[in-house]
Amino acid sequence: xxxxxxxxxxxxxxxxxxxxxxxxxxxxxxxxxxxxxxxxxxxxxxxxxxxxxxxxxxxxxxxxxxxxxxxxxxxxxxxxxxxxxxxxxxxxxxxxxxxxxxxxxxxxxxxxxxxxxx
Amino acid sequence: xxxxxxxxxxxxxxxxxxxxxxxxxxxxxxxxxxxxxxxxxxxxxxxxxxxxxxxxxxxxxxxxxxxxxxxxxxxxxxxxxxxxxxxxxxxxxxxxxxxxxxxxxxxx
Numbered sequence: 181x182x183x184x185x186x187x188x189x190x191x192x193x194x195x196x197x198x199x200x201x202x203x204x205x206x207x208x209x210x211x212x213x214x215x216x217x218x219x220x221x222x223x224x225x226x227x228x229x230x231x232x233x234x235x236x237x238x239x240x241x242x243x244x245x246x247x248x249x250x251x252x253x254x255x256x257x258x259x260x261x262x263x264x265x266x267x268x269x270x271x272x273x274x275x276x277x278x279x280x281x282x283x284x285x286x287x288x289x290x291x292x293x294x295x296x297x298x
Numbered sequence: 299x300x301x302x303x304x305x306x307x308x309x310x311x312x313x314x315x316x317x318x319x320x321x322x323x324x325x326x327x328x329x330x331x332x333x334x335x336x337x338x339x340x341x342x343x344x345x346x347x348x349x350x351x352x353x354x355x356x357x358x359x360x361x362x363x364x365x366x367x368x369x370x371x372x373x374x375x376x377x378x379x380x381x382x383x384x385x386x387x388x389x390x391x392x393x394x395x396x397x398x399x400x401x402x403x404x405x406x
């Protein structure tokens with residue numbers, strides 16, 4: 181059974197780069213598309229971007245200039261980098277698997293809280 | 299960009315009652331509409347995909363309907379564990395994914 185686990189710093193300073201990693205266990209990262217989604221405290225969900233291991237990426241236009249998603253197939257993990265962060269980027273960040281047959285996110289990590297503060 | 303609107307924002311009901319949640323899209327998404335349940339401190343869980351198909355291990359009391367721009371999630375008889383926030387999500391050409399603002403189902 182595929183499971184996802186996010187990790188990374190819980191506190192990032194304004195203007196710096198947020199970096200998170202999602203480890204995929206119970207399955208190969210090469211077998212699916214993977215995504216990052218975030219949720220500001222007490223608010224709704226925002227899709228950040230997705231990738232496929234051969235290099236196909238797609239980002240939310242509202243974040244595209246600051247976002248990068250990359251993969252390390254040898255470690256079965258993928259990463260998110262979000263540059264020039266502000267307090268508006270404070271959120272729970274989730275990694276998730278895209279099921280294109282369902283047009284939906286069928287497996288989610290537990291999420292990791294990132295606070296942007298000096 | 300396709301915008302999803304959910305109503306009502308909050309639904310106050312008692313266990314055993316029927317819950318009807320609405321999701322409206324600003325333009326047609328055909329049947330590419332999913333529903334998620336989120337409980338406090340937890341990640342969202344996929345309930346319904348393709349507007350009307352239950353995801354794996356989702357109880358039969360959850361059902362989805364609709365196509366085009368108007369969709370409904372129905373919980374036929376609320377169980378205590380069903381009190382949560384529900385989000386709809388659509389898949390379209392660009393941007394590929396957007397979520398609705400959510401409906402909170404709380405205990406009356």
